[in-house]
Amino acid sequence: MALADLVRIDRNEDGIAAVLGILKQRFGERLQTGQSIREQHSHTTTYIPAQLPDGVVFAQSTPEVQEIVRCCAEYKVPVIPFGTGTSLEGQVNAPGGGISIDLAGMDKILAVNAEDLDCTIEPGVTREALNTYLRDTGLFFPIDPGANASLGGMASTRASGTNAVRYGTMRENVLALTAVMADGRAITTAKRAKKTSAGYDLTRLLIGSEGTLGIITSLTLKLQGIPQAISGGVCPFPSVEAACQAVIATIQMGIPVARIELVNQLQMKAMIAYSKLDYPESPCLFLEFHGTDAGVAEQSEFFSEIAAEHGGGPFLWTKEAEERTKLWKARHDAYHSVKALRPGSQAVATDVCVPISRLAECIVETERDIAETGLIAPIVGHVGDGNFHVSPLIDRNEPKEIEVLEAFIARLNERAIAMDGTCTGEHGIGQGKMKFLELELGTGVDVMRAIKRALDPDNILNPGKIFPLS
Amino acid sequence: MALADLVRIDRNEDGIAAVLGILKQRFGERLQTGQSIREQHSHTTTYIPAQLPDGVVFAQSTPEVQEIVRCCAEYKVPVIPFGTGTSLEGQVNAPGGGISIDLAGMDKILAVNAEDLDCTIEPGVTREALNTYLRDTGLFFPIDPGANASLGGMASTRASGTNAVRYGTMRENVLALTAVMADGRAITTAKRAKKTSAGYDLTRLLIGSEGTLGIITSLTLKLQGIPQAISGGVCPFPSVEAACQAVIATIQMGIPVARIELVNQLQMKAMIAYSKLDYPESPCLFLEFHGTDAGVAEQSEFFSEIAAEHGGGPFLWTKEAEERTKLWKARHDAYHSVKALRPGSQAVATDVCVPISRLAECIVETERDIAETGLIAPIVGHVGDGNFHVSPLIDRNEPKEIEVLEAFIARLNERAIAMDGTCTGEHGIGQGKMKFLELELGTGVDVMRAIKRALDPDNILNPGKIFPLS
Structure with a gap:
């Protein structure tokens, strides 16, 4: 996409200079303005060209984020929240320059409430760090996008991944957020109750808003018990169509499959070469079932029958952890295997x-x-x-x-x-999909604009993302 | 609650008179202004006194709702959406008078997409009507508040019920909405895909907004496959505390219980008397499990063990439909049984x-x-x-x-x-819980107010609900 197609935000040179001066004085070495740090903070895994912020502040607490936002609000300077920079649609680009707030240092796990199956964390905690921390509790957080993203970033883009078919997306797995709004106020969107009808759903409004309405500074997440048993395997199909029909039948039968991933023929070829797999080069489904020992066996056998009915199989499934790990490592390495197709x-x-x-x-x-x-x-x-x-x-x-x-x-x-x-x-809209959002939701986007204008009248929070404002 | 404590909305007498005249001409007999119809449309199952609208229009389509809202918008007259009138916190009261839009006649099931496990309906369809319609498809809609409410109303109050522990609430079970906004525009909040990261979550914003942001005129709902087997039963406990500990253990073990309802001693007494049940007068859990034959047996046995560990039991469970129906009828009749305690x-x-x-x-x-x-x-x-x-x-x-x-x-x-x-x-906030919402979410309520002002600048959509505007 040519840079010319992206939303342009006029640079507020005087404001940026003033803010950089103030933040330098306040944060010292925690404000960085070097080229390579700024490049790194506009990096996105896309073909969209980078647009650098003018400075990067490494924040350590909600009050610090408030202070930075208040300063930027006063001078009407853009603020772009940054987690791990693994977003895919230009979400961390800075089309009008401004200040990138790096939240990676806010990586504390504030509370694990095992009895309630929830935890409260800072936004810089990554999904792998959280699951490593939780290991001894018998609990896990199921949302697994490809990258080891920060949970604040995952909430901001409404991320999901392979487990969503069973456990839902970030939309379903966040109980409450703390966020700093455009005027520097911090709000809490909900209490820790599992369900609530208390007013507008500000939690869900912030999830997927890509940093344009508020900067998430803490998250209360639902957790799941690690299943007693897990089974999984790979099932080849004669065609993509047959595989899809088997998926529909599986979902419709109400089999609570935890993962059901399609890999087409070319992708299988890439993965076989990259991960040294012993599978046929045909479209395959990668599956996983979670439950009791008896339950996962029952589910796996059910699926075998469905696959056979659609010309697929054999479905060789296993409860053996090592085999499964290899299989899912190959699936997660799909991105790398693909790049090897064309060095x-x-x-x-x-x-x-x-x-x-x-x-x-x-x-x-x-x-x-x-x-x-x-x-x-x-x-x-x-x-x-x-x-x-x-x-x-x-x-x-x-x-x-x-x-x-x-x-x-x-x-x-x-x-x-x-x-x-x-x-x-x-993945979210970011810069890359703005025109498709208009096509998809039409006048709904006008309602989004009205909300954005109400909550961020000077358009300082991650401007130029999701939709053009005018 | 004294009427004096409720939000007062000044009556716009000239506007109301003008709107009544226009709507009479346009809708004829479908505009009603008689006392008893107006009373019925401000009825709420609470101790909050009724506040009558000035007229009730029986709408039959989205364009009609748009027309009514546009007319009221022009004259700045309140519009209160009405489904079955089973809300519990004064949601259908009309503190400033105005027009009640009765949506019960918009009761068409527009599409059932069995392969996708979803359907699209008008807002006046009730949950029982939908499930009756779906019976032959092998699918059902799981959300079951006590009343046979309309699905538009259930979305508006973010309703749930006994099945929510397994299937979630209205928040998790709506894919997309059509809604008429304060200026009369109709928007669609999402497409029919099961997950999306396309911009702000307008679906969730409208769910639970109690008619203050838009009037829902169609809903696309997720459906579930009717489980192959269902088991259920009642389990007595020596104390409420023991019962609660058993609940925590059940949830933490990851047993996918479909219903787990506590009934305390006094409520058991009332239900035993009212529904002629043969149970002990002690705190009880009412349970239901959904799954395969083997699965529900396994889950029921697991729960028996948990109950015994907490001093409860015996847990007499059955897969027999008639027995279960009696049990859940008694649970659903709890409201009536209670009233019999004090005629x-x-x-x-x-x-x-x-x-x-x-x-x-x-x-x-x-x-x-x-x-x-x-x-x-x-x-x-x-x-x-x-x-x-x-x-x-x-x-x-x-x-x-x-x-x-x-x-x-x-x-x-x-x-x-x-x-x-x-x-x-x-149940939602309505009029009855406004002061508690402030206590619960503090500055979060200011953000709600800003959204309300942006989307309904003249405060015509169900004014005086959820929060006072100033």
């Missing part, structure tokens, strides 16, 4: 999600489209939710390729939206 | 919800409080979620009793909030 290239993320009844059709049409464009673009999908990622491999320095890519992405998003789906199941 | 009295609903680790403590303190006040006030609870209802029986014409009641309710809500809980798990 030196960059994999671009896409993220459509459709009702599962349309999934087979959407993937089949997309595979045809890929063949016609000549792109190298494998597919993996969280298919229990109807969500799949095509990852075209491009040479960022070839304008021709970018052109083909952009046209392909537009068709992909339009195809999903026409099937009553969305241009983003879990 | 001629009115049962007042309360609705606190706390983290389950605090549940035993909260209920024990509340029972002590009840004993000290001399109120007759049985307790039932959706205890898997930490939510319980104390139902004091009062004589509405006795100011002394109202005074005792109000002081008790204040202590109850304050107790729950102090335990990191909420004053409302599923």
Whole structure:
């Protein structure tokens, strides 16, 4: 995407200079303005060009975030929250410059309430750090995007991952947030009760708002008990369509599958080569079941029957941890395996999600489209939710390729939206998908704009993201 | 609660007269202004006095709702959406008069997408009507508040019920909404994909907004497969505390209980008398498990062991439909059984919800409080979620009793909030709980106000609910 297509935010040079001076005095070495730090804080795993902030402050507490936001509010200078920088749609770019608040240092686990199956953490805690910390409690936090993202960032983009089909997304797994609003006030969105009808759902409003309405400074998360038994395995299918039909039947039967991931033929080829797997080069489903010993065996056998009915199988499943770990490591390494298909290239993320009844059709049409464009673009999908990622491999320095890519992405998003789906199941809108959000929700976006204007009248919180303001 | 304590909305007499004239001409007999119809449309199952709208329009389509709202917007006249009138906190009262839009006639089921486990309906469809319609599809909609409420109303108050511990609340079970906003525009909040990261979560913002931000005119709901097997039963415990400890252990073990309802001693007494049950007069848990034949047997046996460890039992469970139906009919008739404890009295609903680790403590303190006040006030609870209802029986014409009641309710809500809980798990704020919302969320309520002002600058949509605007 050409920089010209992105929202432009006029730089407020005087304000930025004033804020940098004040923050330098206040935070000393914790304000950094060097080129490489600023580059790192505008880095996104996309083909969208970087737009650097003018300074990066490493914050350590909610009052510090309040102080920084108040200072920026006074001078009307943009503030961009930053976690691990693993967002995929330009969410941490700074189109009008301004201050990046790095929250990685706010990484304390504030409370684990094992009896209530919840915990309260700071936003810089990553999902792996949280699960490592929880290991001895018998609990875990199930949301697992590919990257080891910060939980504040995961809330901001409404992230999910392979477990969402059973455990839901960040939308379903956050009980309450603390956030610093555009005027520097800190609010708490809810108490710790598991359900509530107390006024507007500010928790859900902030989740997925990508830092444009408030900066999350603590999260209370739901936790799950580590299942007594886990089984899993890989099941080959003669076609993507057959695999999708098996998925629909599995979901409809109410089998509480924990993970059901589609890997198309090209992606299997890449993973077999990269992770040295002993599987056929055909479309496969990767599955996992959570429950009791008897339960996971029952579920696995049920699925075997469904797979056979759709021409798939054999479904070789196991409760053995080592085997399963290898399998899911291969799935999580899909991104790297893909890049090996075309050394030196960059994999671009896409993220459509459709009702599962349309999934087979959407993937089949997309595979045809890929063949016609000549792109190298494998597919993996969280298919229990109807969500799949095509990852075209491009040479960022070839304008021709970018052109083909952009046209392909537009068709992909339009195809999903026409099937009553969305241009983003879990990555967010950021800068990259703004025009598709308009196509998808029309006048709904005007309501979002009105909320943004009410809560951030000077447009200082992560400006130029999700939608253009005018 | 004295009328004086409620938010006053100045009546806009000229505007109301103008709107009544226009709507009469447009809707003829579908605009009603008779006393009894107006009374019926301000009826709430609470001790809050009724405040009548000036007219009731029976709407039949989204464009009609748009037309009514546009007319009221032009003259700045209040609009109050009405479904079945079963809300509990004065949600359908009209403190400044205005127009009640009765949506009961918008009761079409627009689409059932069985493969996707979803359906799209108009807001006047009730939960029982929907489940009757779905019966042959093998699917059901799990949210079950006590009343046979309309689904539009259930979304507006973020309702839940006995199944929420397994299936979630309205928050988790709505995929998308159509709503008419204060200026008469209709918006769609999302597509039909199971998950999405496309911009602000307008679906969740409208759910629980009690008609103050928009009028819901269609809903796309998630459906569940009817489980292959269901087991259930009643388990007595020596004390409320022992029962609560068994609940905590059950949830923590990850047993996917579908219903786990506490009935305290007084409530058991009432139900035994009213529904002719053959159970001991001690605190009981009513349980239900959903799954496969083997699964529900395994879950039921697990629970038996947990109950025994906490001094409870025997847990006599059955897969027999007739037995279970009787049991849940008794549970659903709890409200009526309570009223029989004091003929001629009115049962007042309360609705606190706390983290389950605090549940035993909260209920024990509340029972002590009840004993000290001399109120007759049985307790039932959706205890898997930490939510319980104390139902004091009062004589509405006795100011002394109202005074005792109000002081008790204040202590109850304050107790729950102090335990990191909420004053409302599923009934909403309405008029009755406004001051407790402020106590619970503080500055968060200011953010709600800012959103309300941005989306409804003239405060015409259900004014005087959730929070005072100034």
